[in-house]
Amino acid sequence: MQKDFPLPDRCAGLRALLEPAAIALIGASDDPARIGGRPLRYMLEAGFAGRIYPVNPNRDMVQGLKAYPSIRDIPEPVDCAIIAVPAKIVIATIEDCAAAGTKSAIIFSSGFAEIGGDGEAMQAQLSDIAARTGIRILGPNCLGILSFGPRFFATFSSTGDAGYAEPGPLAIISQSGAYGTHLYAVARSWGLGVSHIITTGNECDVDVAECIGWAAEADEVKAIAAYAEGIKDGPALIRSLELARASNKPVIFMKVGRSEEGAAAAASHTASIAGADEIYDAVFAQYGAHRADTTEEMLDIAYACTAGIYPSGNRIGLITISGGVGVQMADHANKLGLNVAPMPGQAQEELKKVLPFAAPRNPVDATAQVFNDLTLLGQNFSIMLDEGGYDVVVGFFTVVAASPYIVEPLLKELDELRERFPDRLIFLSLIGPPEIVARYRDAGYLTFEDPCRAIAAASALVGFGKSFAGTRPSVPDAAGPLKALPAHALSEWDSREILAGAGIPVVEARLVKSGGEAAEATASFDCPVAMKINGAGIAHKTEIGGVELNVATPEGAGQLYDELQTRVTKQAPDARPDGVIVAPMIGGGIETILGVQVDPVFGPAVMFGLGGVFVEVFEDVSFRLAPFDHEEALAMIGETRGAKLLRGVRGRPSADMDALANALVALSRFAAAHGDALASVDLNPFLVLGEGQGCLALDCLVVPGGVED
């Protein structure tokens, strides 16, 4: 899964691609409307600071610049060659570039993997050239790069026709050129500044994951909006997300293809191995990225990130001049997992003194009367921030805040507040002419028309804050030196021994090889037992009559031993039984399922869910990449709806969550240690007993890599 070229050179190549000082445009056209003419026009008009060398064998001059017959004729090796030539001569052109010492190239041309067949083969050649020569390639079939600081507009997108915006803090990194420029167009219409648009197209070499890593280290980037239909290099994405987290840079990621219909459309569009969609949920949760579903969600969050404040807590204070909107805001905050904590009792009394008609609990309904004396609103805010101690405050002031009588005195109150509480995330929901709204923004407040959108953005920022603040222990090492897994199918007993050796709790049991041993084992447990046929490759024991539950007496167990052999031999003549497992029947507890899957893109991932219909019918499961720590295990359990049952609601006892989390951590270390040598693990049922009583696998199966299930 990892690239095989030495990383340092490749990094230099990526910088040359994204921050070039000298560029060539191969296929340069004098016609500023053509694909080969547009990048030149954009850069000349906008004033790109670097050196530009048009390449065109048929002309001496292109758009007023001296043209060169080929890349070899340019007086210096360029950082980046923009390639706007037909697909059929792209390979020769890239070879020329590499030979001329060109560090990177952007290929606009389409007609590669997206058309299958020959196109696919040609794209594979491009990948080979990149790997062999070290030239970094963006594309093919991409819209290129727009870098707003240096005005490096290596694109033929008509986006530039609408003018060249001032650079801002948001980097847009997208596989889809159309979506990347769409996102930019919306951001621009909102007045949200963008630093780069990088479109990666077919990704024969440079991919979205790597560009996120570059953006994480670029000073001018403060937030990253990424779009992908699928990622081919999982570890690269994880490295980049870790880099972004280490730099306190939020990553807002839209990964499409969630539904069956969407995944089908994605497959027909990119034909990439994208990995399972639910694993992306795990990756984003684990590495602190926010997964967005819509453009608006992406940009709302990106805008809120411009405040640069990422609270570490989730307490939200709500101020409103309309009780009804207060209710609506409380509903929405609650739905998004924010804590609408009531004001402390004393603070409520203070508020009541200031505003006798106010509802002081939270939401604080200041009523429209505060606008008669705006110092009251200032006091109100101040009490909330000081004594309420909220991490986030959202104030709903609608059109009132834009009234000409109110703007100046309100801003005076707010200026002072901003100074006193610089670290709090404060949103104002208001409606007014752009120039009035801008004054509130300039005063250091985030403004949203809709209070619920403000709350949704706040919730995402709280998520980033939690991720950035993570003083969590570094991810645990994979389990210590483990015996290699055998390269053949395992029996339940062998699986059990291996997992128990890795610290995963399993039910006490004995493997018996005769009726006599079965009777003896049953007697030793002194309670009813379960008897299960054992043998490598026997997966569906119940279906072939290989399981008996509630066997009450040693004599019964002795007789059943032979009967189980007979039944299994009859039902599954190919099975090679190897004794019978005798285990005590365990009552009570909650049945869950733990498992390991190996994702083709991200490697081993641990699954958790409630047992029975919860997994089978409701697909109520969560995933995490292995390995992970106790805290992550608890988060993973908490993501399932079934966690409610484990927590013990409505008078039910709570289950041993700590023991369950420990088992998940142990399973994750086991999975990580074996990596590709493992195909899957299935602990089903995995019984979680009451608090302090532990948990244990009642059945388990380990399938080594390369072994047919």
Place this chain on the structure above:
Amino acid sequence: MQKDFPLPDRCAGLRALLEPAAIALIGASDDPARIGGRPLRYMLEAGFAGRIYPVNPNRDMVQGLKAYPSIRDIPEPVDCAIIAVPAKIVIATIEDCAAAGTKSAIIFSSGFAEIGGDGEAMQAQLSDIAARTGIRILGPNCLGILSFGPRFFATFSSTGDAGYAEPGPLAIISQSGAYGTHLYAVARSWGLGVSHIITTGNECDVDVAECIGWAAEADEVKAIAAYAEGIKDGPALIRSLELARASNKPVIFMKVGRSEEGAAAAASHTASIAGADEIYDAVFAQYGAHRADTTEEMLDIAYACTAGIYPSGNRIGLITISGGVGVQMADHANKLGLNVAPMPGQAQEELKKVLPFAAPRNPVDATAQVFNDLTLLGQNFSIMLDEGGYDVVVGFFTVVAASPYIVEPLLKELDELRERFPDRLIFLSLIGPPEIVARYRDAGYLTFEDPCRAIAAASALVGFGKSFAGTRPSVPDAAGPLKALPAHALSEWDSREILAGAGIPVVEARLVKSGGEAAEATASFDCPVAMKINGAGIAHKTEIGGVELNVATPEGAGQLYDELQTRVTKQAPDARPDGVIVAPMIGGGIETILGVQVDPVFGPAVMFGLGGVFVEVFEDVSFRLAPFDHEEALAMIGETRGAKLLRGVRGRPSADMDALANALVALSRFAAAHGDALASVDLNPFLVLGEGQGCLALDCLVVPGGVED
């Protein structure tokens, strides 16, 4: 729950309130900035067509109009009196109005129920005056009415300061004045026209429900956006929703107070008995209103309603110039329950002929290449509408559609399409200067910046279409003449007999009064039986040892009869056992729970959910008001996540959904027939067997109204 004043007069009063020809302004001020001055200023500036009589005992003229000392001195009885006087003289003022033949009044003044105590008492007096004299009262504590057609601006909201917009098709009806005007301010900033803003405040008389009914019949209103924290008169709301549905007018309803925090805030804000929040979900589902959570959702849908097209099917066709956005759209449509049906095979071939590079399945990825020849896009659209037969089409064209080279030829293609398919709902997702976007709107297309918001609005309109098209049989009559419920607690056996008499399937059983009878009954069933103590008011039979399952023999049953009596007498000395119920043990099937609750606002509602932890822990239940029909029962089942289990997924057999729906219908008729005479019904467990095998209650309890549980 129903108003006791004769309806026709009250309707006339409502019309007088909302469409007045002559009005008085009591407390009229010459200062156009004061509460008593603003309505006059707004109406004079905007040119209200009716007659205006200012009332002010201290002045001869107010803002240039002749003023009258009191309402009695006005030369005609006015349709509506706007009352802007202090709370303490409001009652006397209203009495004067009623005496002078005033048909309706709007009370701005606050200081009534919202402050509790005396205020509450004063508000009760207002309600009494309205009921006694027939004068209709809006408020108190409201922002009044803005009616944009006749420019009747009976409000002191500063909303008017921003100018007087042209009327449009949307009526805004809101308990909260601040939210109503906020909604209007957002609508105006979007260019979405509004016909009325009606704010009902404390609702001493006129309420949101009644105003929806009025708007349903007002020609100038095409869609209704309503906001409430709670409704006091459930049947009035239902009548109004029915009226709106009969007029094909969509109602988009925001009812806040979903979460615990929200409900707490709502209670402190209005102190109204709001009914259970989940019952609102039922009412909106049942009567075809769309429940919205955010302002944006409300207005997106309201805007889409301006097309006046409500599809009866849910097939959505997606056209995109970006494959990636196609995937995103397919995901979103799927999530919202729309059917992203693939194009018919032949149509796919045709599309391929027109656009060889296109992905023709659905989403149709036309790729940016169509913009080289826009007739191809027209053909593409045409094939989708003609042969794909989609009810809704959403096209994603982003900034490309606003390019100066493309607008004219694209509009030409689109004009023709609009003419050929006038009944299809077509959305374009595009970004451009307002004047360009307006051209697409003028051509009869709905335009959205974000394709996902277009899809969400489409999904709501499909919901309305389904509701409007409903050729469903009228709601079934309540069950025929039923014996009145006794006014005392019922035993399980009595409950069983009553429910069985109402057509609800119950398990075969016998009530026995001795050990001998118990043995005989057990023998007659010829299988293991369940034995349960019977008796009025014995609710928790298992806890007091009153239940034995799996009794295998007649002898055992005979002995257990006495033992059950002894146990129960010991554990619950107050219980008055009345025999034992003997019933066969039934295996298999899926356990569900059916119930009836009587909502204080909406009356009897039937509940459905899967049994066990599904109801208790996951609260996975749905409700419908009683009575309802088979189709509604199926919809109600389908709303629960648990329906997946009943439908039989992953190789599981499906359950007898028809029998279950029949049982729900029978229960709903029973509940409706008894109405307030019923407190609750509980069928738990209610076992649903395999397809064609029926369903039956294993345990049941009917609690008559006024009887302690």
